Amino acid sequence: MPSPAKPRSSTGRRPADPPGTAPRRAALRVLDAVLRRGEPLEAALPNATRGLEGADRGLAHAIAAETLRRLPDLDALIDSATRQRLPDDAKARMALRVALVQTLALGTPPHAAIATVLPLVDGGPRKLVHGVFGALNRGGAELPEQTSLPPEIAERWGSYWGESVVNAAASAIAAPPPLDLTLAKADGLAPEGTSLAPDHRRIVEAAPVATLAGYDEGAWWVQDVAASLPARLLGAGEGQVLDLCAAPGGKTMQLAAAGWNVTALEIAPSRAARLHENLARTGLPAQVVIADALDWAPAEPLDAILLDAPCSATGIFRRHPDVLYRAHPGIIAEMAALQARLLDRAAAWVRPGGRLVYATCSLEPAEGEEQLARFLTAHPEYAVSPPSPGELPTGIAANEAGYVRTLPGTLADVGGCDGFFIVRLVRASA
Incomplete structure (x- = not known):
C-alpha cells in the first residue's frame, strides 16, 4: 500500500493528479449530485463528466452506479473501521465509497483505487481515508453476497409486499439487468x-446498443418487458389513440407499429426531441405535440388513451439505483397527486366504449392500487377490463381485481423485470 501523498509539493504547488483520477473525480461529483442535491443520476452525468472521453465517461458512470447499488454495504464496511461514524456527506466517506467499490465490485487493484482517490480529499482527511482503506484491504473486507437495500426502502416495501419481495429486490439490484428490445415487426432484424412475449427479445450480455443488429435499420428499440405491457393491453387498432407523457417513445412506437393513429403528448421540448429521433430511426408515424396535459385537450373524443404517468420511478431501481435515494415519501405524494389530476382529465377525453390504460413504473401503492381505487370512486362510468388470455407474457398475470402488478421477483428465473402497475379501464357505452 503506498503511503499517503502530500497535498502540496515543496514549491507550494499542488502535485499533478495520478492518471485515472479524472473519472473518479467525476464519479464523486455524480454521487454528490444524487445524494446531496437529489438529482437523477442520468441528469447529473453530463455536467459531472464534461471533458472526459468515452471510456473515462463510462468508468465514471460505472463507479457512481455501482456505489449506489451497494451503498448500505459499503457504509457498513466503512463504519466497521472507524472509531466515530463519519457523517453521510463527509468527504472522507464519499472518497472511501469510491475507493472500496472499485476494489470490491469492479476489480480495480487496491493501489490504483487509493492512488486515484486520495487526490479527491486534497485539503481533507487524507490520512483517515488511506488508513481506513488500508485496514479494510488488509483485513480481507468483502461485500456480502446478498445486497442490502436502504433501510427505509426495505421497511417501506416490506410493509407493502412482504419480506420475500424485499429479498428479491436486494438480489435484483446486485447487478445491471438484461437488455430488453421491442421489435417493430415480428420478423424484423x-x-x-x-x-x-411476441415482438420481444432479451439479451443477457449485450454489446453497445448502437452496434447491435437492426439498430441502424430501426427494427427495434430498448424497452423493459414490463414497460411494454401497457401498450400490449391496447393491442392492435386503427382508431385514434393518445399517448400521454410519451417520451422517450417506446409506447408511442408500439402503438404506431400496432396500426393506431397516434398522437404523442410530451411537455418537455428536450424529451420531445428524443421522441422525434426515435420515430425517425424506426420510421414509425406519430403526431408529436409539445404541451402540458393539464392545459391541453384533444379536439374530439378518443378511442383510447395510454397514460404512463410521471411517478417516483421506484420500479426501475435495477437500472437506476439512484431512485432509492431520491424517492422519499414527499415525492411519492407529489407524484400521486399529479397522477390523479392527469387521470381525471384523461377520463373525460375517452369516447363511450373507449379504453384508458393507466400505468406507473412504481412500487408504491399510492401510485397504483390506491390511485385506482380513488379513480373508480370518482368515475363510476369506468370499469376495470382484465387482460385476456395471451395478452401478457408467461409468468405475468393480472390479479383477481383485474390489474397487473409486477414486483421484484417477477420473472426472476429469466432475468426479472421492472416494477409496474398497469390497469386497463373501459368507459361505459352511452
Missing part, C-alpha cells in the same frame, strides 16, 4: 436472444 434483431440480435439473438430469448423471447418472453
Whole structure:
C-alpha cells in the first residue's frame, strides 16, 4: 500500500493528479449530485463528466452506479473501521465509497483505487481515508453476497409486499439487468436472444446498443418487458389513440407499429426531441405535440388513451439505483397527486366504449392500487377490463381485481423485470 501523498509539493504547488483520477473525480461529483442535491443520476452525468472521453465517461458512470447499488454495504464496511461514524456527506466517506467499490465490485487493484482517490480529499482527511482503506484491504473486507437495500426502502416495501419481495429486490439490484428490445415487426432484424412475449427479445450480455443488429435499420428499440405491457393491453387498432407523457417513445412506437393513429403528448421540448429521433430511426408515424396535459385537450373524443404517468420511478431501481435515494415519501405524494389530476382529465377525453390504460413504473401503492381505487370512486362510468388470455407474457398475470402488478421477483428465473402497475379501464357505452 503506498503511503499517503502530500497535498502540496515543496514549491507550494499542488502535485499533478495520478492518471485515472479524472473519472473518479467525476464519479464523486455524480454521487454528490444524487445524494446531496437529489438529482437523477442520468441528469447529473453530463455536467459531472464534461471533458472526459468515452471510456473515462463510462468508468465514471460505472463507479457512481455501482456505489449506489451497494451503498448500505459499503457504509457498513466503512463504519466497521472507524472509531466515530463519519457523517453521510463527509468527504472522507464519499472518497472511501469510491475507493472500496472499485476494489470490491469492479476489480480495480487496491493501489490504483487509493492512488486515484486520495487526490479527491486534497485539503481533507487524507490520512483517515488511506488508513481506513488500508485496514479494510488488509483485513480481507468483502461485500456480502446478498445486497442490502436502504433501510427505509426495505421497511417501506416490506410493509407493502412482504419480506420475500424485499429479498428479491436486494438480489435484483446486485447487478445491471438484461437488455430488453421491442421489435417493430415480428420478423424484423434483431440480435439473438430469448423471447418472453411476441415482438420481444432479451439479451443477457449485450454489446453497445448502437452496434447491435437492426439498430441502424430501426427494427427495434430498448424497452423493459414490463414497460411494454401497457401498450400490449391496447393491442392492435386503427382508431385514434393518445399517448400521454410519451417520451422517450417506446409506447408511442408500439402503438404506431400496432396500426393506431397516434398522437404523442410530451411537455418537455428536450424529451420531445428524443421522441422525434426515435420515430425517425424506426420510421414509425406519430403526431408529436409539445404541451402540458393539464392545459391541453384533444379536439374530439378518443378511442383510447395510454397514460404512463410521471411517478417516483421506484420500479426501475435495477437500472437506476439512484431512485432509492431520491424517492422519499414527499415525492411519492407529489407524484400521486399529479397522477390523479392527469387521470381525471384523461377520463373525460375517452369516447363511450373507449379504453384508458393507466400505468406507473412504481412500487408504491399510492401510485397504483390506491390511485385506482380513488379513480373508480370518482368515475363510476369506468370499469376495470382484465387482460385476456395471451395478452401478457408467461409468468405475468393480472390479479383477481383485474390489474397487473409486477414486483421484484417477477420473472426472476429469466432475468426479472421492472416494477409496474398497469390497469386497463373501459368507459361505459352511452
